[in-house]
Amino acid sequence: MARVTVEDCIDKVENRFELVLLASHRARLLAAGAPLTIDRDRDKNPVCALREIGDETITADDLKEQLIHSMQKYVEVDEPEAETVPLLSSSPAAAAVAPQSTSDDGVQFDRMSEEDLLRGLENLAPPTETDEEAE
Numbered sequence: 129m130a131r132v133t134v135e136d137c138i139d140k141v142e143n144r145f146e147l148v149l150l151a152s153h154r155a156r157l158l159a160a161g162a163p164l165t166i167d168r169d170r171d172k173n174p175v176c177a178l179r180e181i182g183d184e185t186i187t188a189d190d191l192k193e194q195l196i197h198s199m200q201k202y203v204e205v206d207e208p209e210a211e212t213v214p215l216l217s218s219s220p221a222a223a224a225v226a227p228q229s230t231s232d233d234g235v236q237f238d239r240m241s242e243e244d245l246l247r248g249l250e251n252l253a254p255p256t257e258t259d260e261e262a263e
Contacts, residue, residue: 133175133178133179133182134147134178136178136179136182136183137151137178137181137182140181140182140184140188141181141188146188146192147178147181149195150177150181150188150191150192150195151174151177151178151181152174152177153191153194153195153198154177154180154181154186154191155173155174155176155177156173157194158173158176158177159173164176164180165180165183165185165186166179166180166183166185
């Protein structure tokens with residue numbers, strides 16, 4: 129790698145080890161077909177990656193986020209919080225499952241957790257086939 133290129137980058141990324149990680153990640157992206165943000169000038173991918181970091185056409189923070197994202201095996205998913213569900217039926221069984229609340233406009237909502245909903249769905253009986261459907 130060109131010494132001038134590394135010296136241009138060291139004020140953008142102070143840690144040399146981090147600079148090597150980011151430049152190698154960008155060089156792999158270039159090898160995979162990512163578009164260049166500078167002129168190639170017969171340079172190889174690692175030198176182009178360092179020149180992009182040095183010229184700040186690609187920020188080190190963006191490269192860092194891309195590198196972290198590419199190395200993640202599991203992505204954390206935020207579970208949705210319990211939301212109000214509109215009242216589906218006014219059967220006594222539904223009223224016993226979750227307490228009801230009334231909004232300002234008079235609409236009734238059931239408040240139930242996901243586990244309560246799954247338990248209620250498990251207790252439902254499947255529809256029976258009629259003679260016409262069997263044919």
